[in-house]
Amino acid sequence: MGSTAASAxxxxxxxxxVQDAYNAHRFIDAYNLSAPFWIPSTDPSQFSIxxxxxxxxxxxxxxxxxxxRWLLMLAREREPGNPLVRYFAIHLRNPGVHLIDExxxxxxxxxxxxxxxxxxxxxxxxxxxxxAKLRDFPRAQDCIKRAHELRSESVWVLSCESNVFAMMxxxxxxxxxxxxxxxxxxxxxxxxxxxxxxxxxxxxxxxSADRTFAAAESAQSYQVVQxxxxxxxxxxxxxxxxxxxxxxxxxxxLANRFDELAPLADRESKAMFARARLDIAELADDHEEMExxxxxxxxxxxRRVLANLKKNPNGQRIRLPFRRVIQKYVExxxxxxxxxxxxxxxxISVAEMATAITFGGT
Numbered sequence: 001m002g003s004t005a006a007s008a009x010x011x012x013x014x015x016x017x018v019q020d021a022y023n024a025h026r027f028i029d030a031y032n033l034s035a036p037f038w039i040p041s042t043d044p045s046q047f048s049i050x051x052x053x054x055x056x057x058x059x060x061x062x063x064x065x066x067x068x069r070w071l072l073m074l075a076r077e078r079e080p081g082n083p084l085v086r087y088f089a090i091h092l093r094n095p096g097v098h099l100i101d102e103x104x105x106x107x108x109x110x111x112x113x114x115x116x117x118x119x120x121x122x123x124x125x126x127x128x129x130x131x132a133k134l135r136d137f138p139r140a141q142d143c144i145k146r147a148h149e150l151r152s153e154s155v156w157v158l159s160c161e162s163n164v165f166a167m168m169x170x171x172x173x174x175x176x177x178x179x180x181x182x183x184x185x186x187x188x189x190x191x192x193x194x195x196x197x198x199x200x201x202x203x204x205x206x207x208s209a210d211r212t213f214a215a216a217e218s219a220q221s222y223q224v225v226q227x228x229x230x231x232x233x234x235x236x237x238x239x240x241x242x243x244x245x246x247x248x249x250x251x252x253x254l255a256n257r258f259d260e261l262a263p264l265a266d267r268e269s270k271a272m273f274a275r276a277r278l279d280i281a282e283l284a285d286d287h288e289e290m291e292x293x294x295x296x297x298x299x300x301x302x303r304r305v306l307a308n309l310k311k312n313p314n315g316q317r318i319r320l321p322f323r324r325v326i327q328k329y330v331e332x333x334x335x336x337x338x339x340x341x342x343x344x345x346x347x348i349s350v351a352e353m354a355t356a357i358t359f360g361g362t
């Protein structure tokens with residue numbers, strides 16, 4: 001990955017080989033190729049700007065989220081106007097610069113610049129996602145259209161388009177874009193995630209669980225495995241106790257891969273992994289594991305639940321009936337109320353409640 005290694009005997013074009021492995025989502029292979037450089041004594045000033053950006057991107061894929069941000073900040077300090085740096089450091093906080101400033105700058109000059117059409121298209125698609133989060137769908141759709149014009153069949157653009165449709169609650173269109181993205185690159189975590197989310201919102205939870213599990217089996221991405229683990233837990237909530245054990249065992253199998261797929265895991269990523277394991281333990285009624293992982297994630301709620309269980313170890317657990325509802329935009333509280341009321345035999349329309357009692361959402 002470093003410029004010195006690229007010219008070292010026996011390892012020609014190491015940076016290129018790491019980049020190829022990264023592009024193929026073989027992140028552990030990329031880590032193994034660059035392993036001598038993932039040590040505290042490595043001097044990042046020896047890297048070219050392209051290598052420094054690649055190191056920042058790879059660190060994130062290996063669980064080193066804080067390290068990734070640090071490397072990309074170094075790249076931004078060195079060449080803040082470089083299109084490669086501007087794009088891959090877009091998520092970093094810039095002191096004194098607010099979102100409104102970034103949006104105004106984008107409106108003044110929406111083209112990232114440079115000669116890389118794929119990078120320019122990805123820039124536009126990323127801003128489409130930003131506009132969609134602000135509920136400005138006309139601007140979002142315009143960005144997607146321009147991105148497609150620059151780079152047809154871009155997996156990232158299609159994935160962002162799927163996310164835009166998702167925020168519009170058009171889940172069939174979101175699924176269509178995600179399916180197209182996955183057909184081009186079935187190993188891309190950023191395509192698998194919107195695909196599984198769309199399937200879930202369309203009521204196809206078993207399919208989302210099966211397809212993410214299949215993708216995770218050969219993946220070198222902890223993010224793909226994390227998504228698959230979450231969907232196994234979501235499926236476990238919908239089946240009876242007999243089937244639940246089998247589904248949760250699949251979730252445990254996935255969770256057991258976190259450590260091998262995240263050799264640079266820091267406190268942030270470890271907390272995410274602990275949360276996944278806590279979900280599994282809670283669904284399995286494994287109080288010992290719940291206690292272990294609730295401590296890891298510092299969940300006051302779960303600690304209180306466990307304390308109450310210890311007070312009455314022989315008590316009977318009763319699961320009240322409830323209606324599974326997936327909330328839409330600005331329907332958080334109405335959705336929660338409707339789901340809880342179902343336990344008392346009261347059925348109420350989430351949309352009608354939202355219209356009647358909420359303003360601006362929650």
